[in-house]
Amino acid sequence: MIKVSGLRKAYGSVVAVDGVDLHVREGEIFGVLGQSGAGKSTLLRCVNLLERPTGGSVTVGGRELTALGDRELRQARQGIGMIHQHFALLSSRTVAGNVAFPLEIMGVPRGERVRRVEELLDLVGLAGKAGAYPAQLSGGQKQRVGIARALAGRPSVLLSDEATSALDPGTTQSILALLKRLNRDFGLTILLITHEMDVIRAVCDSAAIMSAGRIEEAGRIADLLARPGSRLTEELFPLPPAEPGSVTITFTGAYSGRADEAVVSQVVRKFDVDVNILGGALEDVAGVSAGRLRVRLTGGESEAALGYLRDRGLLVEVAAR
Amino acid sequence: MTWSDMSPLLWQATGQTAQIVAWSTLFTVLFGLPLGVALVGTDRGGLFPAPVANRVLGAVVNVGRSLPFIVLMIAVMPVTRLIIGTTIGAGAAAVPLTIGAAPFFARLVETALRGVGRDVVQAAQAMGASRGTIVAKVLLPEALPGLVAALTVTIVTLVSYSAMAGVIGGGGLGDLAIRYGYQRFETGLMIVTVVVLVVIVQAVQSLGDAVSRRLTRR
Numbered sequence: 001m002i003k004v005s006g007l008r009k010a011y012g013s014v015v016a017v018d019g020v021d022l023h024v025r026e027g028e029i030f031g032v033l034g035q036s037g038a039g040k041s042t043l044l045r046c047v048n049l050l051e052r053p054t055g056g057s058v059t060v061g062g063r064e065l066t067a068l069g070d071r072e073l074r075q076a077r078q079g080i081g082m083i084h085q086h087f088a089l090l091s092s093r094t095v096a097g098n099v100a101f102p103l104e105i106m107g108v109p110r111g112e113r114v115r116r117v118e119e120l121l122d123l124v125g126l127a128g129k130a131g132a133y134p135a136q137l138s139g140g141q142k143q144r145v146g147i148a149r150a151l152a153g154r155p156s157v158l159l160s161d162e163a164t165s166a167l168d169p170g171t172t173q174s175i176l177a178l179l180k181r182l183n184r185d186f187g188l189t190i191l192l193i194t195h196e197m198d199v200i201r202a203v204c205d206s207a208a209i210m211s212a213g214r215i216e217e218a219g220r221i222a223d224l225l226a227r228p229g230s231r232l233t234e235e236l237f238p239l240p241p242a243e244p245g246s247v248t249i250t251f252t253g254a255y256s257g258r259a260d261e262a263v264v265s266q267v268v269r270k271f272d273v274d275v276n277i278l279g280g281a282l283e284d285v286a287g288v289s290a291g292r293l294r295v296r297l298t299g300g301e302s303e304a305a306l307g308y309l310r311d312r313g314l315l316v317e318v319a320a321r
Numbered sequence: 322m323t324w325s326d327m328s329p330l331l332w333q334a335t336g337q338t339a340q341i342v343a344w345s346t347l348f349t350v351l352f353g354l355p356l357g358v359a360l361v362g363t364d365r366g367g368l369f370p371a372p373v374a375n376r377v378l379g380a381v382v383n384v385g386r387s388l389p390f391i392v393l394m395i396a397v398m399p400v401t402r403l404i405i406g407t408t409i410g411a412g413a414a415a416v417p418l419t420i421g422a423a424p425f426f427a428r429l430v431e432t433a434l435r436g437v438g439r440d441v442v443q444a445a446q447a448m449g450a451s452r453g454t455i456v457a458k459v460l461l462p463e464a465l466p467g468l469v470a471a472l473t474v475t476i477v478t479l480v481s482y483s484a485m486a487g488v489i490g491g492g493g494l495g496d497l498a499i500r501y502g503y504q505r506f507e508t509g510l511m512i513v514t515v516v517v518l519v520v521i522v523q524a525v526q527s528l529g530d531a532v533s534r535r536l537t538r539r
């Protein structure tokens with residue numbers, strides 16, 4: 001749905017985005033995780049060409065945006081929704097007026113506009129707030145207006161720039177739940193950027209880690225979990241640094257959903273090993289439960305025990321001695 | 322001079338002042354508002370960046386603002402005669418007043434427009450809004466309280482400039498104060514004239530403040 005190739009954006013000598021390739025599939029929620037200054041916002045703003053890339057190409061829904069002229073680009077943008085960290089609502093317009101704004105830009109006739117605004121406010125749970133001004137709303141309500149506004153043109157793609165970063169944790173969860181619902185009910189493809197792991201954990205099907213303008217790792221979360229040495233897995237399940245010889249077991253892929261199977265006690269019984277648990281975490285990620293366990297195996301047939309675990313479909317990584 | 326002598330003179334002069342200020346306000350907005358939009362728009366990172374045009378406009382505005390009004394008033398007399406056909410009367414006074422006030426108003430407009438957040442402008446761009454739409458539906462409405470405040474200050478300035486325009490026969494309260502108050506030593510009339518001017522300025526300012534406050538939705 002979104003394809004970014006070789007994207008570069010430089011501001012003078014500062015290279016904000018440094019050769020990024022990204023592929024967001026239709027109907028998925030794709031999260032880009034990175035620290036502040038990593039270039040996430042610049043990347044996102046290059047996707048709808050709010051920033052003209054210095055190099056590379058951007059294709060959304062089969063249209064190469066980087067090849068379009070001004071007028072066609074404006075047209076194309078009407079099919080791409082965007083929500084913002086600080087909501088970016090017009091303070092001089094009511095909630096209904098804000099949601100109607102993109103419809104005015106598209107030239108939708110007044111009667112239809114009124115109907116559509118009502119529908120959209122219903123959808124985001126703000127039916128009673130049509131006449132309120134943004135200043136009278138809470139942060140979560142403002143972002144709901146932002147979402148309703150972004151959906152006005154029935155976009156196939158939604159871009160989200162830290163949409164929950166200015167919100168408290170409870171409100172964050174409700175906004176994420178709304179995004180998830182829109183994704184599920186309408187097949188809305190969402191590309192979001194965030195510096196919060198929790199956002200990735202809560203809603204994303206795929207993720208990328210960005211740092212210093214580059215993508216370090218990207219893919220479906222389920223696949224990344226099964227990939228040895230994955231940084232994303234590290235971030236999802238922060239464990240203490242691996243001591244030499246310690247074993248990290250990731251319950252995922254074929255094993256997801258069965259993380260609670262008594263695999264550790266089976267190993268103890270079958271291979272006569274001692275298991276020291278050094279750390280562990282269990283999380284629901286991308287809709288499935290997954291987890292990591294760091295242990296030390298001593299005595300008995302530890303090699304055979306590791307083989308047994310691998311055969312059960314677990315990712316087993318042994319830290320070098 | 323008794324009150325009944327003064328009263329008709331005052332009414333007539335107030336009417337002339339109102340007329341002068343109304344016309345010059347109209348033309349000041351007509352020229353100053355687009356100029357203010359252009360000052361913001363042509364700036365680096367603006368809606369239609371044009372660094373050279375920006376610098377030229379900025380210089381023109383600064384020259385207009387640094388000329389003492391009294392000098393400007395006399396200097397533009399040939400222009401006034403060209404446009405109005407005479408250099409005397411309300412219409413003639415509106416020409417130097419507009420030339421004097423438009424650059425001033427443009428700067429105030431510029432400041433008000435710069436107060437509109439970059440993020441709302443970009444949000445509109447992300448929706449596919451054209452630059453004209455962004456000016457008409459984002460910049461101006463969002464800056465409206467500030468624009469009303471700018472207009473208020475400008476009208477107050479025009480009222481005081483219009484009194485000065487009385488010197489060269491522009492008519493109005495300034496003219497009255499000079500002809501009767503100063504040249505004929507009618508101190509009473511001069512004081513009343515000043516009081517009327519103060520009341521007008523107060524009224525304009527209070528009205529402007531009230532409107533600006535009502536429009537503020539932040």
Ligand SMILES: Nc1ncnc2c1ncn2[C@@H]1O[C@H](COP(=O)(O)OP(=O)(O)O)[C@@H](O)[C@H]1O
Nearest residue numbers: 011014016034035036037038039040041042043
């Ligand atoms: N308009 C700009 N002009 C100059 N430098 C910029 C601009 N926008 C972003 N940058 C720089 O690009 C880098 C990435 O910024 P940004 O994309 O905002 O990162 P993030 O969203 O990940 O915090 C930063 O070093 C920032 O200073």
Ligand SMILES: [Mg+2]
Nearest residue numbers: 040041042162
């Ligand atoms: Mg950012």
